[in-house]
Amino acid sequence: xxxxxxxxxxxxxxxxxxTQQEIVSLYQRFCQLDRNNCGFIPSxxxxxxxxxxxxxxxxxxxxxxxxxxxxxxxAFLSAFSxxxxxxxxxxxxxxxxxxxxxxKVSFDDMxxxxxxxxxxxxxxxxxxxxxxxxxxxxxxTKDSFLVLSDFMKxxxxxxxxxxxxxxxxxxxxxxxxxxxxxxxGGSRGLE
Amino acid sequence: MNSTGTLKSSSSELDLDRPNIEDYLPSGAAIQQExxxxxxxxxxxxxxxxxxxxxxxxxxxxxxxxxxxNPPEPWNWNIYLFPLWCFGVFLRYLIIFxxxxxxxxxxxxxxxxxxxxxxxxLKGHDKLRRNIERxxxxxxxxFFVASWTGxxxxxxxxxSRRPKQVFVANHTSMIDFIILEQMTAFAVIMQxxxxxxxxxxxxxxxxxxxxxxxxxxxxxxxxxxxxLRDHVQGTDNNPLLIFPEGTCVNNHYTVMFKKGAxxxxxxxxxxxxxxxxxxxxxxxxSRKQSFTTHLLxxxxxxxxxxxxxxxxxxxxxxGETPIEFAERVRDIISTRAGLKMVPWxxxxxxxxxxxxxxxxxxxxxxxxxLRRLEEK
Numbered sequence: 001x002x003x004x005x006x007x008x009x010x011x012x013x014x015x016x017x018x019t020q021q022e023i024v025s026l027y028q029r030f031c032q033l034d035r036n037n038c039g040f041i042p043s044x045x046x047x048x049x050x051x052x053x054x055x056x057x058x059x060x061x062x063x064x065x066x067x068x069x070x071x072x073x074x075a076f077l078s079a080f081s082x083x084x085x086x087x088x089x090x091x092x093x094x095x096x097x098x099x100x101x102x103x104k105v106s107f108d109d110m111x112x113x114x115x116x117x118x119x120x121x122x123x124x125x126x127x128x129x130x131x132x133x134x135x136x137x138x139x140x141t142k143d144s145f146l147v148l149s150d151f152m153k154x155x156x157x158x159x160x161x162x163x164x165x166x167x168x169x170x171x172x173x174x175x176x177x178x179x180x181x182x183x184x185g186g187s188r189g190l191e
Numbered sequence: 192m193n194s195t196g197t198l199k200s201s202s203s204e205l206d207l208d209r210p211n212i213e214d215y216l217p218s219g220a221a222i223q224q225e226x227x228x229x230x231x232x233x234x235x236x237x238x239x240x241x242x243x244x245x246x247x248x249x250x251x252x253x254x255x256x257x258x259x260x261n262p263p264e265p266w267n268w269n270i271y272l273f274p275l276w277c278f279g280v281f282l283r284y285l286i287i288f289x290x291x292x293x294x295x296x297x298x299x300x301x302x303x304x305x306x307x308x309x310x311x312x313l314k315g316h317d318k319l320r321r322n323i324e325r326x327x328x329x330x331x332x333x334f335f336v337a338s339w340t341g342x343x344x345x346x347x348x349x350x351s352r353r354p355k356q357v358f359v360a361n362h363t364s365m366i367d368f369i370i371l372e373q374m375t376a377f378a379v380i381m382q383x384x385x386x387x388x389x390x391x392x393x394x395x396x397x398x399x400x401x402x403x404x405x406x407x408x409x410x411x412x413x414x415x416x417x418x419l420r421d422h423v424q425g426t427d428n429n430p431l432l433i434f435p436e437g438t439c440v441n442n443h444y445t446v447m448f449k450k451g452a453x454x455x456x457x458x459x460x461x462x463x464x465x466x467x468x469x470x471x472x473x474x475x476x477s478r479k480q481s482f483t484t485h486l487l488x489x490x491x492x493x494x495x496x497x498x499x500x501x502x503x504x505x506x507x508x509x510g511e512t513p514i515e516f517a518e519r520v521r522d523i524i525s526t527r528a529g530l531k532m533v534p535w536x537x538x539x540x541x542x543x544x545x546x547x548x549x550x551x552x553x554x555x556x557x558x559x560x561l562r563r564l565e566e567k
Contacts, residue, residue: 050539051248054548057241080246119553138232
């Protein structure tokens with residue numbers, strides 16, 4: 001169970017991206033996913049959520065998701081909070097692209113993500129052409145490396161404000177949907 | 192909502208042929224309008240909609256919700272409620288439970304002492320033997336229901352024994368079968384279980400005409416389909432009961448119905464079952480407890496309250512595919528029992544989803560990119 005101190009500590013860790021109530025709900029969700037009750041979710045657990053597994057970018061995200069404890073879980077999801085800054089969100093997108101974590105996104109990195117997004121419905125040749133064309137129009141070349149500031153410049157505004165979380169969290173707070181997975185909680189615990 | 196007519200039925204259980212999932216999933220994070228105009232770097236780099244959907248799935252997803260058993264709220268927290276609760280526990284475990292166990296044992300003795308002789312001696316007179324065995328099984332199920340103090344209310348006309356009909360119901364626990372069997376002797380199709388349940392299955396339930404399947408065998412699906420067809424055509428067989436969800440769900444949601452029951456070319460009679468959680472939650476979370484533990488839990492609670500509705504028989508409409516038929520019947524059952532429908536296949540509990548759905552998203556995105564490339 002979370003104490004008030006725990007909640008405040010987590011809140012500070014994620015730079016106040018979530019309210020205390022949201023942190024409690026997310027903790028319940030964390031416990032639900034953490035089937036072995038070891039305080040740690042391996043990346044396989046996420047693949048057992050069908051909605052996540054069918055997402056084209058699930059593999060790329062799993063790279064960032066390897067082995068979470070609760071604080072890291074909250075820090076990861078903080079990019080999706082409505083209170084997160086645009087900077088924070090763009091940093092997140094940058095991390096998804098930067099497969100080798102060297103602070104630079106190459107043509108190949110962008111090609112990998114495009115491949116995940118389009119699958120077999122575009123040929124490799126088409127993908128390279130499209131990417132080269134839009135890069136040139138934006139003033140870059142095939143060999144240029146994009147850094148975070150380039151991403152900031154290009155992504156001044158995001159298509160979706162990636163604030164899915166509040167809607168879902170609010171719904172569950174209102175309808176009391178989040179409960180612990182195993183039936184051993186609640187009054188039965190006194191038996 | 193239309194299913195893609197080109198879905199072929201493969202022999203693998205993991206194949207998910209289903210209607211358009213986009214109709215069910217929340218489309219809040221999806222791109223609602225097609226972005227227009229020339230393709231820019233911004234459009235390719237901005238993966239925020241897809242990321243939102245993934246994060247949304249991490250925060251909550253409709254599949255896990257179907258198998259969650261919510262524990263009852265504690266009510267015994269103060270000075271007079273706690274002793275009352277203790278007294279209740281004492282009554283339930285030390286007085287009521289032994290009585291129920293005794294009733295069940297007596298029931299078993301009566302049943303076995305009648306069933307075994309009838310089974311062995313009346314080998315020649317099949318029709319008489321079947322009738323007696325049927326009544327005996329109904330009686331035994333009555334004993335079972337009594338052993339949990341089952342308060343079951345049946346609504347609607349009782350099933351009649353006619354050929355070319357199949358009964359389908361939503362599935363919460365194996366006790367669904369017992370509750371329904373108490374009223375009418377059904378032949379049911381079940382997963383073969385190990386242990387004492389398996390023994391019961393192979394001896395007594397065989398006489399009622401049950402069919403077994405094995406989830407893990409790939410070729411099993413065709414064999415089972417053939418067995419189903421044979422059973423339905425036979426005139427003297429007990430009416431067939433199928434749980435098309437294929438797995439136990441927590442009685443708040445229904446998962447996708449498998450189309451096997453709807454392709455047999457006969458009338459489908461839906462049955463809706465809804466449990467009242469007031470005393471005990473009848474959902475059997477097979478990942479958490481064995482069937483024996485589940486039964487013990489039921490026997491040490493005050494009562495099992497549920498409603499059973501026998502609904503109007505449905506036929507395949509002209510121009511309707513079996514999948515659409517299955518969805519229509521699922522809708523009827525869910526509406527009657529107050530359950531929400533989710534678009535997932537119950538077998539995802541045991542396996543990963545096939546890449547088909549991801550491919551649809553990829554196709555949409557690829558087509559949109561290529562189209563905008565053409566625009567000047």
